Amino acid sequence: MAGQNLRNIFGLATRNSSSEKEISVDNHVKTFGWAARDPSGVFYPFQFTRRETGEKDVRFKVLYCGICHSDLHAAKDEFGFGIYPLVPGHEIVGIVTEVGSRVTKFKAGDKVGVGCIVGSCRSCNKCSNDLEPYCSKMIMTYLSIDEDGTPTRGGYSNEMVVNEHFAIRWPENLPLDGGAPLLCAGSTVYSPMIYYGLSKPGTHLGVVGLGGLGHVAVKFAKAWGLKVTVISTSPGKKEEAINHLGADSFLVSTDQEQMQAAMGTLDGIIDTVSAAHPVMPLFGLLKHDGKLIVVGAPNKPLEVDIPVLIVGRKMLGTSAVGGVKETQEMIDFAAKHNITADIEVISMDYVNKAMERLEKGDVRYRFVIDIGNTLVATPST
Numbered sequence: 249m250a251g252q253n254l255r256n257i258f259g260l261a262t263r264n265s266s267s268e269k270e271i272s273v274d275n276h277v278k279t280f281g282w283a284a285r286d287p288s289g290v291f292y293p294f295q296f297t298r299r300e301t302g303e304k305d306v307r308f309k310v311l312y313c314g315i316c317h318s319d320l321h322a323a324k325d326e327f328g329f330g331i332y333p334l335v336p337g338h339e340i341v342g343i344v345t346e347v348g349s350r351v352t353k354f355k356a357g358d359k360v361g362v363g364c365i366v367g368s369c370r371s372c373n374k375c376s377n378d379l380e381p382y383c384s385k386m387i388m389t390y391l392s393i394d395e396d397g398t399p400t401r402g403g404y405s406n407e408m409v410v411n412e413h414f415a416i417r418w419p420e421n422l423p424l425d426g427g428a429p430l431l432c433a434g435s436t437v438y439s440p441m442i443y444y445g446l447s448k449p450g451t452h453l454g455v456v457g458l459g460g461l462g463h464v465a466v467k468f469a470k471a472w473g474l475k476v477t478v479i480s481t482s483p484g485k486k487e488e489a490i491n492h493l494g495a496d497s498f499l500v501s502t503d504q505e506q507m508q509a510a511m512g513t514l515d516g517i518i519d520t521v522s523a524a525h526p527v528m529p530l531f532g533l534l535k536h537d538g539k540l541i542v543v544g545a546p547n548k549p550l551e552v553d554i555p556v557l558i559v560g561r562k563m564l565g566t567s568a569v570g571g572v573k574e575t576q577e578m579i580d581f582a583a584k585h586n587i588t589a590d591i592e593v594i595s596m597d598y599v600n601k602a603m604e605r606l607e608k609g610d611v612r613y614r615f616v617i618d619i620g621n622t623l624v625a626t627p628s629t
C-alpha cells in the first residue's frame with residue numbers, strides 16, 4: 249500500500265511497470281552500468297544511454313557510489329514504483345569531463361557530487377526556498393522520468409549528466425570514497441536535525457538504528473557538541489558506538505530495564521530504521537515536548553498511540569533529504585569537521601553480495617562501490 253501511494257505521489261501511476269523497452273534517442277550517449285531487472289533485485293551488467301551535455305549540464309566520470317538502503321528497497325520494488333531495468337545509486341562522486349556552454353559552477357577536472365535529486369521545477373514556492381526535494385515536479389536520481397522522457401538512472405554507472413544546479417561542489421580535503429555517502433545518508437540526517445532544532449548545544453539526541461544514516465547522525469551530532477544516546481537492537485554495537493563514534497551512551501532497545509531507566513531523558517530522536525518497528529517505546533524515552541523524527545522508510549505502516557503523544561505534547565516528524573543549498577552546506581561542514589562515513593569499498597561485481605549483506609545489517613557502516621576502477625564495459629545480460 250505504501251508503495252502504491254508513493255507511486256501516485258510521484259506521478260508514476262500510469263507508467264508501464266515492467267517495460268524493458270529502452271526509449272531510443274538517436275543523439276544519446278552510450279553508457280554502461282549495473283541494473284536490477286525485476287523485484288528479485290539481482291543486478292546484471294546493463295547498457296543504456298544518457299543525453300548529450302546540454303548547455304546547463306555537467307557531465308562527469310563516476311568514481312565512487314555509495315549503496316543506500318533505499319537502493320535495496322528500490323531494487324526489490326518495496327516502494328512500488330516498478331521501474332525496471334533499475335540503475336540505482338544516489339551517493340555519487342566523480343570528476344567533471346565536460347560542461348555545457350552556460351555552466352558557471354564547474355569546469356572540466358573539478359570534483360563533483362550528486363545526491364538524491366537531479367531536477368525540479370525551479371520556480372515553485374518549495375524551489376524558491378531551496379527545498380527542491382519537496383517540489384511536486386522533483387526528479388529523483390533514479391526511479392523518476394527525466395524531462396526528455398527517459399527513466400533516470402543512478403550512479404551504478406560509468407558516467408552521469410546533470411544540470412549544474414543539482415551538482416555539489418566537492419571540497420578539496422574531503423575524501424571522495426568516504427565522503428560519497430554524505431550525499432544521501434549525511435543530508436538525510438543533517439537536514440531534520442537543523443529543521444527540528446535538534447542541532448543546538450545542550451540537546452540530548454537519540455539515534456535509532458546504527459547503520460549508514462545512523463552512524464553519520466552520531467558524527468554530526470557530536471560535531472555540534474550534543475549529548476548522544478544510540479538506541480539499537482544489537483548489543484554488539486555498543487563498544488563501537490561509544491569508543492569509535494563518540495556516543496555518550498547506548499541503549500539496547502529490547503532490554504526493558506535499560507529502556508525504563510532512560511524514560512523521559514531525550515529531547516529528540518532521529519529514527520533511521522529501515523523496517524517496520526515499534527515506535528511507542530521510543531516516545532517513552534522523550535521528555536515533554538520531545539520530537540521523534542522518522543527518516544527511515546519502512547514499507548509497512550508504523551503504529552502510533554496518539555493520546556500518549558498528546559499528554560506529553562510529543563511530536564512525530566519526518567524529513568526527506570536536504571535541498572541543494574543545504575546539501576552543499578552539509579558537505580562543506582563535513583569537510584571542515586573531518587566527517588566522513590565509515591566505509592567498506594567494494595568492486596562493482598560484488599554488488600549482489602553487498603545487497604545480501606546490507607539486508608542482514610552486515611556492514612560497518614556503508615558499502616561504497618569503486619566504480620572508477622572496477623566497472624568495466626560488458627554487454628547487457
Ligand SMILES: NC(=O)c1ccc[n+]([C@@H]2O[C@H](COP(=O)([O-])OP(=O)(O)OC[C@H]3O[C@@H](n4cnc5c(N)ncnc54)[C@H](O)[C@@H]3O)[C@@H](O)[C@H]2O)c1
Pocket residue numbers: 315316317318319321432433436457458459460461462481520521522523524525542543544545546567568569606609613
Ligand atoms: N527520508 C529519506 O529521505 C531517506 C533517505 C535515505 C534513506 N532513507 C531510508 O532510511 C532507512 C535507513 O537507511 P540506511 O541506508 O541507513 O540503512 P542501513 O541498512 O544502513 O541501516 C538501517 C539500520 O536499521 C537497523 N534495522 C533494520 N531492521 C530493523 C528492525 N526491524 N528493528 C530495529 N532495527 C532494524 C539495521 O540493523 C541498521 O542498523 C532506509 O529505510 C532508507 O530507505 C530515507
Ligand SMILES: [Zn+2]
Pocket residue numbers: 316317318319338364432433
Ligand atoms: Zn539514499
Ligand SMILES: [Zn+2]
Pocket residue numbers: 368369370371372373374375376383384385
Ligand atoms: Zn518546484
